[in-house]
Amino acid sequence: MSTSVIPTREQLVRQVSAIAPVLRANTAWSTENRRLHSDSVEALRDAGVFRMRIPLRYGGYESDAQTMVAVAEEIAKADGSAAWVVASSWVAGWSVGLYPDEVQDEVFAESGTGLCATIGPGTATAVPVPGGVLVNGSWPFISGALSSTWQQVAAIFLDPDGQPYPVMGPVPVSELEIVDDWHTGGLRGTGSVTTTAKDLFIPQERILPAPMVLGGQSVSKLNADSPMYRAPLIMVGAASTVGVAVGMGKAVRDLFFERLPGRKITYTEYPSQSEAPVTHLRVAEAAMKLDEAEFHATRLAAQLDAKCASAEPWEMAERGRSRADEGSAVRLTREAVEILASSSGGSAAYTKVPVQQIANDLQTFGLHAMMNPDVNAETYGRILCGLEPNTYYI
Numbered sequence: 001m002s003t004s005v006i007p008t009r010e011q012l013v014r015q016v017s018a019i020a021p022v023l024r025a026n027t028a029w030s031t032e033n034r035r036l037h038s039d040s041v042e043a044l045r046d047a048g049v050f051r052m053r054i055p056l057r058y059g060g061y062e063s064d065a066q067t068m069v070a071v072a073e074e075i076a077k078a079d080g081s082a083a084w085v086v087a088s089s090w091v092a093g094w095s096v097g098l099y100p101d102e103v104q105d106e107v108f109a110e111s112g113t114g115l116c117a118t119i120g121p122g123t124a125t126a127v128p129v130p131g132g133v134l135v136n137g138s139w140p141f142i143s144g145a146l147s148s149t150w151q152q153v154a155a156i157f158l159d160p161d162g163q164p165y166p167v168m169g170p171v172p173v174s175e176l177e178i179v180d181d182w183h184t185g186g187l188r189g190t191g192s193v194t195t196t197a198k199d200l201f202i203p204q205e206r207i208l209p210a211p212m213v214l215g216g217q218s219v220s221k222l223n224a225d226s227p228m229y230r231a232p233l234i235m236v237g238a239a240s241t242v243g244v245a246v247g248m249g250k251a252v253r254d255l256f257f258e259r260l261p262g263r264k265i266t267y268t269e270y271p272s273q274s275e276a277p278v279t280h281l282r283v284a285e286a287a288m289k290l291d292e293a294e295f296h297a298t299r300l301a302a303q304l305d306a307k308c309a310s311a312e313p314w315e316m317a318e319r320g321r322s323r324a325d326e327g328s329a330v331r332l333t334r335e336a337v338e339i340l341a342s343s344s345g346g347s348a349a350y351t352k353v354p355v356q357q358i359a360n361d362l363q364t365f366g367l368h369a370m371m372n373p374d375v376n377a378e379t380y381g382r383i384l385c386g387l388e389p390n391t392y393y394i
Contacts, residue, residue, distance in 0.1 A: 076247025
């Protein structure tokens, strides 16, 4: 068991705030080079954020969901791509804690292990071989792969004695091929490249059926009493990532008000934009939408923490609402940013003013299948109407 001191939520937020200048200074480089700057990665590592969802015995913090939301927001206010990479690592680190303890010993053997993950099989298949499986295929959108040492992969197991079914397991990134295909309009700094396996052997002890991992069914003996592992993966993922969206919204809000003093509305007689009624209406609307987004993010995290603390089973409606909370937070934040961006004037088109870049990042964030507002709302609505959710990612 680690004897390291576990920082509080407030301490972690302060530590991120202290490195925010480093993150902001490297954002343009990360966007241009389509990966996080090494200085940003090191600053985040020094701030301890990559340890937040790693078991205590490996020097992790086992931080709760409300802490994840607060920290993700603070990182995203400085760099949305950095926040997304960190949030993705939280999901990956948490999921490894479901595996046998000897597997965790292998993955977390080195201090500062970087983790990335996918929950979908992509094109990958796994066939049984003596002692494990042989995997071939590719996984797109692997955020943080370029700064990670392990990746949680998924594949369709081609069972010779039955129907194919999905499996998951951690593998060293060094055993995968990196395909440099992350050419996008948003979240470019995440370096969410494609990884490929060619005849990759994965030992049997590192393989679990995907429904077990998605359902949070741990086979770890040493993590059995940890509240952090009393939840399905999808709920954990939602709470891990929702703060990224809200933080980017707050970044645009802060930037708007930072630029407001002295700004005029071109081709009008208003001496200052801040005196125009249209500005008052728009900023109030944007502020209220961000408040509503914060409500959904906070409710999602609070529910996860409460369920983990009580060990009560998750009702299907609670699972659906968690996804709907994240979708609503994304939608409301995106609407708020659109209002503020459209009210920022022509000068906001310059790349030196990051309003449009953050808006693009947020738009890309909302395209993710697990964050898409419409998909998440439909899933919740189906459950409320007494239907099956039409997905096992819940």
